[in-house]
Amino acid sequence: MAQEKNSNNEQLILETAERLFLEKGFAMTSTTQIAKEVGCNQAMVHYYFRTKEKLFQSIFEKKIKNFLSPFLQDFDSNIPFEKRIEQLIEAHFNFLKENPKIPFLFFNELLTNPARVDALKSSLTELPQSVFLKFRNDLQVEIDKGNIRPINIINLLISIMALNVAGFLIKPIIQNVGNISESDYDKIIENRKKENVLTILKSLKP
Amino acid sequence: MAQEKNSNNEQLILETAERLFLEKGFAMTSTTQIAKEVGCNQAMVHYYFRTKEKLFQSIFEKKIKNFLSPFLQDFDSNIPFEKRIEQLIEAHFNFLKENPKIPFLFFNELLTNPARVDALKSSLTELPQSVFLKFRNDLQVEIDKGNIRPINIINLLISIMALNVAGFLIKPIIQNVGNISESDYDKIIENRKKENVLTILKSLKP
Amino acid sequence: MAQEKNSNNEQLILETAERLFLEKGFAMTSTTQIAKEVGCNQAMVHYYFRTKEKLFQSIFEKKIKNFLSPFLQDFDSNIPFEKRIEQLIEAHFNFLKENPKIPFLFFNELLTNPARVDALKSSLTELPQSVFLKFRNDLQVEIDKGNIRPINIINLLISIMALNVAGFLIKPIIQNVGNISESDYDKIIENRKKENVLTILKSLKP
């Protein structure tokens, strides 16, 4: 009724769509529903974004960039390498804590629409390489010094992501099966963060 | 017209559905398409399984059981604990190599239909506890002996799953971005298996 | 399971179909459901009756004959005419008490499939005319004697049927709206029978 003749419908649609896509994925979210929750006409959604696909893409790409951002923060070179690894793991973990649904969305979309990988690819290739190269170089130095066992940097990054993401992906299962409250799960998650740091650091020992 | 001698349409539907559900998920697979690929009438699918949901469930539950089976194999008690961990990781990894889409399906369905967690829960609670309890006990013995650092068994199992699953979940990305051939990725995967064993074993050191 | 290898499936199908048709009408009753309630294969229903339509017809025609039977009983000529009217009304009413759903079925089918009237017509024309003619004759005699006001026999018969049927047709409404128990409605119905006799007899007075 009292329809906020709001200044910015486009933004509202974007936010609502983002929320719904994260909640239920692309296929299970209808433009009808987006419109209903926004409180606008169904045609409005298409007016701003032409197609559902385009709407999704704009959100998806933003989310990819978000997800990758923790890996792009340059570190103070004075900090010991181990400490930097720790900071990296924690930054990534903290991001996931704020955006726990993102990994779901990624894997969901990668399964249902393989073409989505292209979006990911272009995001990756657009990244500034410098940080990555520097990190790779610093890692190699540590390996050469014998402080860290020989390890492929990609494998390392994947392992970090995997260990971090797991705690959030598995949340609905653990929570339901173990009948665990939200606040209790928060503690489990915090513990898991430390555990992941420990696991990675130990695994890097020569 | 050219009425394919049936032999076993039910089985054929089940297999085709399994393949399609794994390829594209529940929502993106239509009974029409299942029927088309089987080469039968769409009504046939409903004849055997009543609803798409029931058809999916029967497949989903089987897949859950498959996925959990590597964790249920009892080990020879004479084998050193570290070796047993190694065998566990490898068994799980090998299973994933044969069924690389399963993790996708799980996370996909967990996102789009939270009620699926119930299926998982009931599968989990139906499991024989003995193997798990024995494993937990043996782990505790090792910790007490000081051979292994204190670690929560659930955290350990999640980490194993996470590291193993990651290599397969991330495959489409790596392969596409790095423009890597199937056989080259096989090598990467094999290497990753060793890497995961190493990572876990090192991380358990006191 | 312990499927009564019963001697007479045909009869069982017929009875089940009759019950279901009376409960829910032709369109709302599926052969699938009939088969399920009988406990036999769906094809069985068609084996005996070829089509759902034929199955229904055989039941429908029987029901028409049942419904008309109270009007075909010859009366002792010594009984005073008024008493005979009373007996007729009561016989018809008692039949309805045993078969309260029949009027529903008739009107239902007459609406949804006008071709059904043909079945009714053939049933009517097959009736022995003698009883009807005798009754009409006796009525005329009474009119001529001045005992009864001039009235068309068809109109009279329709009125009798209408008043009798009404109590049963309206049952679900009255019962629901007035929140009346089954046994209380029985009393209402019994009272209505007397009321109908009274109404008709009074209405015939010159």
Place this chain on the structure above:
Amino acid sequence: MAQEKNSNNEQLILETAERLFLEKGFAMTSTTQIAKEVGCNQAMVHYYFRTKEKLFQSIFEKKIKNFLSPFLQDFDSNIPFEKRIEQLIEAHFNFLKENPKIPFLFFNELLTNPARVDALKSSLTELPQSVFLKFRNDLQVEIDKGNIRPINIINLLISIMALNVAGFLIKPIIQNVGNISESDYDKIIENRKKENVLTILKSLKP
């Protein structure tokens, strides 16, 4: 192609649906057919009314109200009671003449979907009670004065409805069996109206 200028599709759908539901009942009318007769897309029907059920309900409830309206007209208190009964019967009868299919629809739906009674109930309870109470009171006065035999008002109303409705319910049978033309049946119907007035008035005599 030849896109009929819409003007008012919603209204057209409503009218067409009303006609078809009255002709063939709920179950036998498909939204496809409604659309076809309207000359619009099938989705259009759902656009305005969401579901077939909702479309039907809106029509059904209107029809119930129509059907009850003759009983809600207040009468001039100066008119003798007998005359008022006569007017009531005739008003009801005339309504049925304009809407002869309505009773069919009611009994059809009451049979095939018992939940419909609820719609009726709510319509009945929403009625203004004053007219009914006044009528009941006036009836009692006449009974007390000895002008009318003791009779339950509900029974009286049911009898009026029954006698009136009967002429229309039985029309297809009489017309077909007796091979009677439309105009001839009109005469029969007119005669029946008088007959019903006579029947009721006589039956009320003390």
Place this chain on the structure above:
DNA sequence: TATGAATGAGTCTTCATTCAT
């Protein structure tokens, strides 16, 4: 006599999209 398998036609419903206004 009995039935499992099979199917074409049809059901209601939802959806993304377009277009005139």
Place this chain on the structure above:
DNA sequence: TATGAATGAAGACTCATTCAT
């Protein structure tokens, strides 16, 4: 900028019926 109306395509599902065995 905004929207009500319209639609083609597709969705899951049900049903009466047939046929080989």
